[in-house]
Amino acid sequence: MLIEAEGLTKTYKIGRDKFVALDNATFNIDEGEFVAIQGTSGAGKSTLLHILGCLDTADSGSYHLGGVDVFKLNDRETARLRNEKIGFVLQDFSLINHKKVDFNVMLPLYFNKTPRREMRERVENVLDAVGIGSQVGKRANQLSGGQRQRVAIARALVNDPSVIFADEPTGALDSKTSKEVMKLFRRLNEKGIAIVIVTHDNAIADCCDRKIVIEDGKIVLDSGRKTEK
Amino acid sequence: MKNLRLIFEFFGRNKIPAIIIVITYTVVLFFANDSFGQYRYAAYTRDLMKRVETPDSLYCMPIVSDGDMMSSDSADPYGDFIDSIEEGAKKCKAYTPFSRTTYLAGMFNGTYINCDLFTPDMVERYALPLSGGNWSDMNRKNDDGCINAIASGAFFMNMDVGDVAEVELNGKGSADERTLKFRIVGKLAKPYAAPFFNAAGTEMSSRYLYQRLDGLILMENDELSDALDKCGGYISTTANFMTAYKSGSSQEEKDEYLKYFEDQFSVFTYDELMAESNELISRELKRRLPIPIFLLTITCVALLSISVLVINKKLREYSIYYLCGCSRFKSYAIISGAITLMSLIGGLLNIVFMEGYYYLTSNGFIKGGGETIYDGFSVLFTVIFALVTAFLSIAISLLIFRKSSPIEIYRKYET
Ligand SMILES: Nc1ncnc2c1ncn2[C@@H]1O[C@H](COP(=O)(O)OP(=O)(O)O)[C@@H](O)[C@H]1O
Numbered sequence: 001m002l003i004e005a006e007g008l009t010k011t012y013k014i015g016r017d018k019f020v021a022l023d024n025a026t027f028n029i030d031e032g033e034f035v036a037i038q039g040t041s042g043a044g045k046s047t048l049l050h051i052l053g054c055l056d057t058a059d060s061g062s063y064h065l066g067g068v069d070v071f072k073l074n075d076r077e078t079a080r081l082r083n084e085k086i087g088f089v090l091q092d093f094s095l096i097n098h099k100k101v102d103f104n105v106m107l108p109l110y111f112n113k114t115p116r117r118e119m120r121e122r123v124e125n126v127l128d129a130v131g132i133g134s135q136v137g138k139r140a141n142q143l144s145g146g147q148r149q150r151v152a153i154a155r156a157l158v159n160d161p162s163v164i165f166a167d168e169p170t171g172a173l174d175s176k177t178s179k180e181v182m183k184l185f186r187r188l189n190e191k192g193i194a195i196v197i198v199t200h201d202n203a204i205a206d207c208c209d210r211k212i213v214i215e216d217g218k219i220v221l222d223s224g225r226k227t228e229k
Numbered sequence: 230m231k232n233l234r235l236i237f238e239f240f241g242r243n244k245i246p247a248i249i250i251v252i253t254y255t256v257v258l259f260f261a262n263d264s265f266g267q268y269r270y271a272a273y274t275r276d277l278m279k280r281v282e283t284p285d286s287l288y289c290m291p292i293v294s295d296g297d298m299m300s301s302d303s304a305d306p307y308g309d310f311i312d313s314i315e316e317g318a319k320k321c322k323a324y325t326p327f328s329r330t331t332y333l334a335g336m337f338n339g340t341y342i343n344c345d346l347f348t349p350d351m352v353e354r355y356a357l358p359l360s361g362g363n364w365s366d367m368n369r370k371n372d373d374g375c376i377n378a379i380a381s382g383a384f385f386m387n388m389d390v391g392d393v394a395e396v397e398l399n400g401k402g403s404a405d406e407r408t409l410k411f412r413i414v415g416k417l418a419k420p421y422a423a424p425f426f427n428a429a430g431t432e433m434s435s436r437y438l439y440q441r442l443d444g445l446i447l448m449e450n451d452e453l454s455d456a457l458d459k460c461g462g463y464i465s466t467t468a469n470f471m472t473a474y475k476s477g478s479s480q481e482e483k484d485e486y487l488k489y490f491e492d493q494f495s496v497f498t499y500d501e502l503m504a505e506s507n508e509l510i511s512r513e514l515k516r517r518l519p520i521p522i523f524l525l526t527i528t529c530v531a532l533l534s535i536s537v538l539v540i541n542k543k544l545r546e547y548s549i550y551y552l553c554g555c556s557r558f559k560s561y562a563i564i565s566g567a568i569t570l571m572s573l574i575g576g577l578l579n580i581v582f583m584e585g586y587y588y589l590t591s592n593g594f595i596k597g598g599g600e601t602i603y604d605g606f607s608v609l610f611t612v613i614f615a616l617v618t619a620f621l622s623i624a625i626s627l628l629i630f631r632k633s634s635p636i637e638i639y640r641k642y643e644t
């Protein structure tokens with residue numbers, strides 16, 4: 001089992017009030033799955049994704065990623081987990097805009113022990129894999145939205161992750177580019193990488209093998225794996 | 230190496246302000262060290278004077294003009310003149326031997342140095358602070374024909390006590406006759422101040438009576454006289470000299486002695502010299518300290534501001550680092566490293582300059598009056614300033630950095 005989430009709950013304090021953004025979410029995701037977490041705006045999708053991505057912690061519940069009890073790890077260990085096991089793709093592409101494509105893609109390699117001479121080669125490989133090998137020398141802000149999202153995906157791939165978490169990866173793209181990006185995710189999934197995509201868009205969710213629907217912080221529907229049906 | 234690259238990334242798109250800050254930091258620290266050094270030199274020489282002179286000391290300046298002296302056909306007109314004055318002074322009951330600046334020039338390792346000749350009486354009285362060796366070793370006998378000397382200044386930086394320096398003195402003799410071997414029995418401590426009785430200005434403060442010596446101090450004994458006779462060294466004496474009332478003299482004897490000098494010299498008593506020196510120090514204190522301290526404060530604030538500014542600009546970048554597997558602790562380290570780097574460059578440049586100062590000024594590479602001190606204390610001050618400014622900037626920057634979590638930044642950039 002890749003992801004085992006049990007009773008994940010997150011509350012935010014707003015003044016004196018408490019706001020439950022994530023309410024007792026329990027589910028599992030297997031290795032190599034292609035999952036959509038779907039819900040309306042404010043449903044708690046990002047909150048959940050941040051916890052699954054080891055960027056944030058829950059107030060209660062437990063979370064195992066690849067058998068590791070994530071909430072027991074310290075700052076350095078969680079960072080290492082993010083670095084080695086997880087790739088991220090966010091809606092705003094989360095690239096360093098004034099830096100060149102290769103630096104952006106290389107960034108995760110700065111936080112582990114990859115030898116310097118290997119770094120460039122790995123960057124070229126992943127850029128070719130996402131189909132923008134020709135853009136290495138450009139700065140991120142010189143690229144189109146679709147190209148930027150590919151750079152972000154290349155960066156997510158550079159450390160051979162077991163899972164990619166994508167938060168509205170097509171949110172800022174037109175429908176044609178969105179389809180291409182989804183196709184790319186599909187291709188990566190076929191190579192065995194689990195993909196978890198957060199989206200409010202039904203069409204996007206339909207491209208995935210499994211839908212987990214979340215409303216007001218609660219999981220209201222889990223379709224299970226398509227292949228199992 | 231990777232971490233270094235990440236530290237340099239801190240300055241990405243902020244290079245110009247960072248460079249300006251580093252330059253400002255360096256210049257201000259330089260200015261402050263120079264100002265403090267000048268103030269400290271004034272204080273140092275005052276304390277030196279207190280130590281080596283007695284309250285009975287008298288500083289005498291002849292009223293005769295240089296022109297009169299130049300027309301004399303003697304090789305050392307002031308020396309001869311002061312000799313004749315001393316002969317006369319011996320008749321007074323309060324007489325003590327004169328201290329004067331007698332020197333000759335020479336070449337050491339291709340550079341020009343001065344050799345000060347101290348009478349045995351002066352060696353005893355002006356036992357100036359040493360960084361190594363012993364004044365008493367001046368009296369030691371050498372069987373190898375070397376003459377004892379105290380070394381002073383940057384030219385002897387690489388020589389140790391016990392080493393032998395070959396100096397080619399200026400004189401009439403052949404190069405062989407003029408080349409003498411000197412055994413270093415001691416090294417003067419920074420700022421290499423030695424008595425120099427040539428001050429002719431209106432200001433009679435310790436700062437001018439003790440000036441930097443780049444060269445050797447030799448003791449006038451039979452051995453040295455023989456050697457100097459042989460090489461025919463061109464010895465000169467400066468115009469002024471120091472003497473003192475013999476201790477235990479009665480008031481009448483003192484008055485008689487003072488009267489003897491006052492007829493032909495401007496005479497400054499110890500109290501007058503001290504008053505003048507103290508006045509100089511308080512003037513220096515007012516003049517040299519406030520502006521550098523003000524500038525140092527401003528610089529500290531400037532470093533702090535630029536750090537905070539850069540951090541605020543970089544919050545998103547660091548949230549992306551976080552995404553890519555950079556721990557929070559590591560981002561603190563990167564930020565601390567980058568801020569430290571700025572103050573470190575400024576501090577290091579200053580330390581390098583201060584370490585090289587005596588060498589550079591002695592060689593004339595840069596102009597420097599020598600009336601300043603750059604020593605271990607100046608280095609310590611620089612290090613402490615660099616550490617304190619870096620620490621303050623890091624502390625405030627990290628406080629600000631901590632306040633916004635990467636999660637908040639991701640939400641901020643969501644559309
Ligand atoms: N730091 C916070 N403080 C208070 N409320 C928050 C905070 N972060 C998120 N929320 C709230 O939690 C809910 C879920 O947010 P989010 O997970 O971003 O939703 P989604 O991604 O599904 O649109 C929203 O109502 C949001 O306003």
Ligand SMILES: [Mg+2]
Nearest residue numbers: 045046047167
């Ligand atoms: Mg969201």
